[in-house]
Amino acid sequence: MKQFLVLFLSFCLSCNLFAQEDNAMLFNKGIEAFNNKDYRSSVQIFGKLEKADPLNATLHYNLGTAYLKLQQTAPSIYHLEKSLKLRPGYEPARINLNFAEKLKTKMSRGNLPVPQQQMLYSVFDFITPNGWAYMAIAAMMAAVVLFCGFRITHRAALKKLLFALGILLFAVSISSYLISKNQSGYLLTDHYVIVKETEVPLMSEPRAISKIEQTLYEGSKGFIREETGQWIKIQLQSDTIGWVEKSRVFQY
Amino acid sequence: MAALAQFQLKAEVSSQSIGINQRIEVRFSMNDDGDDFKRPQFENFDIVGGPMQSLNRSWVNGKTSMEKSFSFFLQPKKKGNLVIGSASVVFEGKLYKSQPVTVKVGDAVKEEPRQQPRNRDPFAAFFGDDEDDYYNRRQQQVPQNIGEGIHLVAKVSKTSAYLNEPITIEYGLYVSHRAGFNSLNVKSTPKYEGFWNHMMEQKQMQVTEAKLNGKNYRYIALQKAVILPQKEGTLRIDPLELEIDEQYFTGRTDVFGVPEIGIRKKVYSSGTKQIQVKPLPLDNQPEGFTGAVGSYSFTATTNKNAVKANEPLELTLTVQGKGNLDLLTLPKPIAPQALELYDPEKVDRVSKNMMSGMEGSKSEKYVIVPQYKGTYTIQPVSFSYFDIASKSYKTITTDSITIEVTDGPELPTNASVKGGTDTVSKLDIQPLDKENAEGSTAFITENGSFYAWWLAPLLLVPVVYIVKSRNDKRTEDVAGNRLKATGKLAKKYLSAAKERIGHKEAFYEALERCMHNYLKAKLKIETADMSNDTISELLYHNQIAPADIQLFLNIKTTCEMARYAQMDIQTMQKDYDEAAQLISSMDKQLKK
Numbered sequence: 001m002k003q004f005l006v007l008f009l010s011f012c013l014s015c016n017l018f019a020q021e022d023n024a025m026l027f028n029k030g031i032e033a034f035n036n037k038d039y040r041s042s043v044q045i046f047g048k049l050e051k052a053d054p055l056n057a058t059l060h061y062n063l064g065t066a067y068l069k070l071q072q073t074a075p076s077i078y079h080l081e082k083s084l085k086l087r088p089g090y091e092p093a094r095i096n097l098n099f100a101e102k103l104k105t106k107m108s109r110g111n112l113p114v115p116q117q118q119m120l121y122s123v124f125d126f127i128t129p130n131g132w133a134y135m136a137i138a139a140m141m142a143a144v145v146l147f148c149g150f151r152i153t154h155r156a157a158l159k160k161l162l163f164a165l166g167i168l169l170f171a172v173s174i175s176s177y178l179i180s181k182n183q184s185g186y187l188l189t190d191h192y193v194i195v196k197e198t199e200v201p202l203m204s205e206p207r208a209i210s211k212i213e214q215t216l217y218e219g220s221k222g223f224i225r226e227e228t229g230q231w232i233k234i235q236l237q238s239d240t241i242g243w244v245e246k247s248r249v250f251q252y
Numbered sequence: 253m254a255a256l257a258q259f260q261l262k263a264e265v266s267s268q269s270i271g272i273n274q275r276i277e278v279r280f281s282m283n284d285d286g287d288d289f290k291r292p293q294f295e296n297f298d299i300v301g302g303p304m305q306s307l308n309r310s311w312v313n314g315k316t317s318m319e320k321s322f323s324f325f326l327q328p329k330k331k332g333n334l335v336i337g338s339a340s341v342v343f344e345g346k347l348y349k350s351q352p353v354t355v356k357v358g359d360a361v362k363e364e365p366r367q368q369p370r371n372r373d374p375f376a377a378f379f380g381d382d383e384d385d386y387y388n389r390r391q392q393q394v395p396q397n398i399g400e401g402i403h404l405v406a407k408v409s410k411t412s413a414y415l416n417e418p419i420t421i422e423y424g425l426y427v428s429h430r431a432g433f434n435s436l437n438v439k440s441t442p443k444y445e446g447f448w449n450h451m452m453e454q455k456q457m458q459v460t461e462a463k464l465n466g467k468n469y470r471y472i473a474l475q476k477a478v479i480l481p482q483k484e485g486t487l488r489i490d491p492l493e494l495e496i497d498e499q500y501f502t503g504r505t506d507v508f509g510v511p512e513i514g515i516r517k518k519v520y521s522s523g524t525k526q527i528q529v530k531p532l533p534l535d536n537q538p539e540g541f542t543g544a545v546g547s548y549s550f551t552a553t554t555n556k557n558a559v560k561a562n563e564p565l566e567l568t569l570t571v572q573g574k575g576n577l578d579l580l581t582l583p584k585p586i587a588p589q590a591l592e593l594y595d596p597e598k599v600d601r602v603s604k605n606m607m608s609g610m611e612g613s614k615s616e617k618y619v620i621v622p623q624y625k626g627t628y629t630i631q632p633v634s635f636s637y638f639d640i641a642s643k644s645y646k647t648i649t650t651d652s653i654t655i656e657v658t659d660g661p662e663l664p665t666n667a668s669v670k671g672g673t674d675t676v677s678k679l680d681i682q683p684l685d686k687e688n689a690e691g692s693t694a695f696i697t698e699n700g701s702f703y704a705w706w707l708a709p710l711l712l713v714p715v716v717y718i719v720k721s722r723n724d725k726r727t728e729d730v731a732g733n734r735l736k737a738t739g740k741l742a743k744k745y746l747s748a749a750k751e752r753i754g755h756k757e758a759f760y761e762a763l764e765r766c767m768h769n770y771l772k773a774k775l776k777i778e779t780a781d782m783s784n785d786t787i788s789e790l791l792y793h794n795q796i797a798p799a800d801i802q803l804f805l806n807i808k809t810t811c812e813m814a815r816y817a818q819m820d821i822q823t824m825q826k827d828y829d830e831a832a833q834l835i836s837s838m839d840k841q842l843k844k
Contacts, residue, residue, distance in 0.1 A: 031684050055694070062684045069681070071629040071652065092682035099681050102626050107589045133696045137705045144709035148716040177697070177706065184695035198586065 023049060034066055042066040050079075055187060057087035065096050073103040073219040078194045078250040085252060086187060088122055105198075106217040110237035113223050117186040124179045129187065132180035139173035190251035193234055193244065195220045200249070202242035206231035213242040224251070259284050259343050261350040263336065269356040272331050273495075273519055275300055280339045280350055281321035289322055292337030292352075301325035328357040329440055360519050401431020403464060404494055406522040409609075414530050415484055416545040416576045417640055418609025422476045423492045423522055426462065426469040432499040434515060439493040441475070446483040446529075448579060450604055452476040478604045480576050481529040489525040496520055532638050538647045540583060544637035546575010546610075552585065552633050552650040554620075561622050561660020567593075567653070570615035571635060577602045577610045585618065586631045591655065594619045622657040629654050745770045746832060753824050757815055760824075763831060764811035767804070770835055774842055784808065796841050803834050 030045035046063040053059060064079030080097040084090055101107075124132070146166035153159055195216045204211040206228050214236070216222075222234030222244070231243045232251070259282065266277035276297075280289070291303065302324035309318050328334055334357050338349045403426040410419050421442075427433070454476065462471035474492070481487055497515050504512040532545070549572050556565045569582050577600070587593050596616035603612050622628070630653040639646045696702045749763040775790055784805055791801045810827060 031686055034684050058685045058687065065682065065684055071631075092685065095682050099626070102590050102624070102628065103588050105586055105589050130696050133702055133706075137702070140706055141709045144712050147713050151717050151720050173706070180695070180697050184697055188695070188698075 023052070030062065030066075034062070034069070037069075039066045039069040043070065055086060057083045057090060057093075060086065061090065061093045061096075064093070064100065068096055068100050068103075071103060073100065073105075074194055074196045074250065076100040076103065077219050077221075078252060081192070081194065082252045088125060101219070104217065104219040106220065108220060108237045110239070112192065112221060112237055113235065115186070115191045117182055117189075118191075120179075120182050121186045124183060129180045129183035132176045132183060136173045136176035136180060139169045139176060143167075143169035143173060191224055193222045193224060193232060193249040193251050195222075195244070195249050197248050200244055202234075202236070202240070202244055203231075204242055206233070206243040208245075214240055216244065222249075259286070259348060261286065261339065261341050261348045263339065263350040263353050265336070265353050265355055267355075269358060270328065271360050272328055272357050273360040273517070274328075276326050276328070276355060277323055278326060278336055278353070279321050279323045280341075281319060282341060282343070282348075284318055284343060285320055286341035286343040286348065288340075288342040290340045291322065291324065292339050294324070294326060294336065296329050296334040297326035297336070298329060299324055300327045328355070331357050331359065333357075401428035402426070402433065402496065402498065402520065403469070404492065404520040404522045405464070406489070406492065406525055408489075408525050408527065411526070412528040412530065413481055414545055414638065414640060415482070415532050416480050416543055416579060416638075418546070418574075418576055419479050419481070419527065420476070420609055421479060421489065421525070423474045424462075425472045425474055425494070425520075426464045427472070428467065428469050434497040434499065436497070437495040439495045439519060440490070442490045442492055444477070444479050444489060446481060446487045447479040447489075448482055448576075449477050449479045450578065450610075452478065452604055478609050480579060481527060484529045484531040487527045487529055489527065491521040491523050491525075493522075494520045533643075533645075536645055538634075538636040538645050540634055541636040541638075541645065542581045542583075544571070544575060544580035544635070545640060546573055546577070546637060547639055547641060548573035548575060548635070548637050548648070550633075550635040550648040550650065552630075552653065554630075554653055554655065557654065558656040558658055559622060561625060561657050564619050564621050565655070567618040567620055567630065568615055569596075569618075569633060569635075570613055572613040574609065574611050575637065575640075577612055577614050580614070580637070582614065582616045583633050583635050585633050587620065588628045590622065590624045590626065591628050591630075592621045592623055594621070620655070622655065622660065625657050625660040627654060627656055745773070745835060746828065749828060749831070753828060756824070760811045760814040760827075763827065764808065767807065767811075767831065774839070791838075794842060796838055800834060800837055800841070803830065804838070807831055807834065 026045055026049055030042050030049070033039070033042035033045060043063065043066045046059055046066060050056065050059045050063050060079045060083035064076050064081075064083060067076035067079060070076075077097065077100045080093050080100055083093040084097065087093070127135070143166050146162045146169060150159055150162040150166060153162065195218055198218050200216045201212040202214045202216050204213050216236075220236070222232075222236050224232055225235055225241065226233035227246075230246050232246055232249065233241065233243050235241050261280060261282045264279045264281065266279075267274075270276050280291070285307075302322070304323045305321070306323075307318075307320050309316065311317075322339070326336075334355050336353045336355060338352050340347055340349045342348075405424050405426060407422045407424065408419060409421070410417075413419050425436075454473065457472050457474075460471050462469055474494075479489075496518050498518045499513050499515060501511045501513060506512055550570070551572075552567065552569050554565055554567050559565050567585060567587075569585065571577070571580065571582060585593070596618045599615045599617060601612045602610055602614065604610050632649050632652045634647050634649040636645055636647040638644075746763070746766050749759055749766045752759040752762045771787065771790075775794060787808070788801050788805060791804065792798075807827065807830060
């Protein structure tokens with residue numbers, strides 16, 4: 001039984017390794033295609049990798065840059081913005097996003113609201129969300145050890161020390177978990193939209209037949225206010241609020 | 253005053269029903285002196301004569317009556333029930349209107365030609381009755397060729413066409429060598445309802461020789477037009493109608509024997525033409541199809557591909573070919589906003605001819621003024637049209653055009669504002685990141701096993717606590733009993749000493765006695781043998797640890813010394829505790 005389990009585990013591990021090796025090969029292939037100016041296949045490869053690993057800033061960056069070379073406004077802006085969201089302060093992404101913004105046919109000025117989670121996110125970004133999660137586990141284990149030690153020992157001074165440290169570590173564990181949750185929650189929820197199509201009407205109500213507030217052009221950004229099945233209520237840089245169809249925008 | 257109340261404006265027509273070639277008189281009459289007469293529009297008529305105004309005043313039996321009238325002679329423009337609208341007149345500040353009148357206009361009525369006054373033969377009187385016979389005889393000799401020699405024909409290039417497909421139509425007059433006319437008058441021209449039409453200008457009428465039904469005619473092209481059907485279904489083209497002052501033989505000859513030629517008006521019609529218009533197929537209609545039909549080629553070109561900022565360049569979109577060039581719209585190019593695209597200048601070089609309808613090129617020239625440095629792309633432009641030859645839609649897509657703006661200011665964008673550094677934007681597009689750094693496929697907090705790992709250690713705490721307390725209970729039994737026993741022993745043997753804590757001599761005396769009592773009780777020894785050696789030997793035999801033996805001896809010595817030496821009170825409690833400990837320790841060892 002034990003042998004079987006070991007065999008099974010090693011099999012799983014090897015599978016995983018193979019998959020990783022495969023991805024690394026694909027990744028290099030994508031870069032090679034990009035260097036050979038075959039941006040179309042580069043986009044295909046990175047797109048495939050990105051699907052499997054949607055929270056990888058590097059993949060988004062490479063994909064966005066390849067789209068930029070193909071002069072495709074909306075996907076390029078979307079992937080570069082996503083990359084910047086996943087890795088704030090990622091300088092090459094910011095530079096390329098700057099180039100991508102130039103592709104837009106219509107420029108809009110003004111700022112969009114910043115989601116509340118983003119503040120906390122940038123404060124705690126020095127450790128990855130998973131890092132915080134591991135920290136929560138480690139702190140919890142240490143706290144438990146200390147509590148046990150507190151129970152076992154007889155020396156009053158040591159008891160006091162262990163108890164205090166235990167409480168502290170317990171608090172650290174809980175807060176690490178909450179931070180991790182905030183970080184991952186920020187990355188998993190979409191806050192902005194980017195218009196995918198050349199022209200998309202901004203409706204005053206979430207219905208196909210309603211007053212058109214404004215026409216949005218490819219690459220325009222909006223801040224998500226509300227969502228229904230097929231519609232998103234967005235706020236534009238000009239503070240105009242309206243609804244767009246989900247299928248016609250990228251969300252990030 | 254009574255006349256005032258009865259003021260009336262009446263409209264009268266000379267006849268309710270006329271032929272299209274006849275005229276009608278309309279008379280608007282009123283029974284008082286109205287001002288500001290306004291005639292109706294007469295949309296369907298031509299005014300041939302009028303207005304003729306007449307004013308009648310009569311005074312009968314002291315009563316004045318008056319009649320004022322306006323008359324018009326009208327010629328109908330078309331057949332059918334035509335309405336003559338109402339005329340208006342102002343009388344004493346009030347507006348009066350006449351009733352509209354309907355006139356039925358039917359087919360042309362054969363009218364007696366207006367003959368020139370017969371040349372009366374001055375000798376007729378002499379020949380008397382013979383005159384008529386003479387004319388009758390001559391009439392039989394002259395060929396009756398009235399109306400035979402002139403044909404008005406409309407030639408249509410196609411009777412079935414697609415929507416927007418150019419059709420040419422030509423109206424021509426065939427005149428045989430034996431016929432002639434003095435003048436012609438266009439009575440009604442086709443309106444081309446449902447068509448977009450373009451009349452071709454003719455510099456001058458040219459008479460050519462042409463054949464019709466195998467006979468030779470002189471031919472004059474009257475009107476040429478290119479028409480594009482705008483509606484589907486069966487469209488009618490109204491006939492062209494001409495009023496021709498036709499020459500004809502009266503059938504008489506003049507005194508010199510030359511046949512007399514009369515002039516008469518005759519209306520010719522080209523007849524109604526019907527054109528079957530087929531709709532363009534709806535399936536496979538490409539997006540961005542704007543109704544171009546024909547066969548075209550489409551190009552988008554720029555005169556320069558690399559410019560400095562603020563240096564203009566031209567983007568020209570050209571459609572060339574055959575088809576409804578006048579009606580098609582060119583697609584709009586989409587350029588990034590940093591390239592300022594001005595409204596286009598339109599250049600049409602379309603020639604219309606009877607061969608192909610419309611041919612030529614149509615272009616739009618956009619002036620682009622780049623504002624900022626960078627590489628910009630003008631998206632591919634697609635032009636779709638319906639190809640008549642293959643009866644299918646065709647789309648021509650140009651390549652995307654790249655414009656390099658080599659010199660100029662940087663484009664300010666939100667991204668660079670966010671970053672705050674402008675030096676960054678001067679760089680080129682950054683290459684790909686070759687390090688696929690994080691493989692963070694997912695967040696472990698989204699996974700259930702994280703919670704197992706995180707919270708499972710907490711379960712260890714109660715487990716440890718339970719185990720510990722169970723363990724404690726066991727050990728506590730031993731320790732507790734011992735403590736209790738020690739207390740009991742101390743109470744039993746040391747109570748006398750405890751009472752005397754504080755009184756030095758009494759306390760130590762009591763303590764020594766207590767210790768002796770304990771030994772006597774436990775080891776059953778006599779008081780007489782209470783020397784140090786005996787005790788240590790005795791204790792040693794009873795397997796008491798040497799340390800305890802030493803402690804016992806120490807306490808004994810302390811007690812003996814305390815009775816004679818000066819000592820602090822504090823040590824009494826300590827000595828008592830030591831004694832208690834010792835007793836309990838020894839007790840444990842003795843029990844083994």
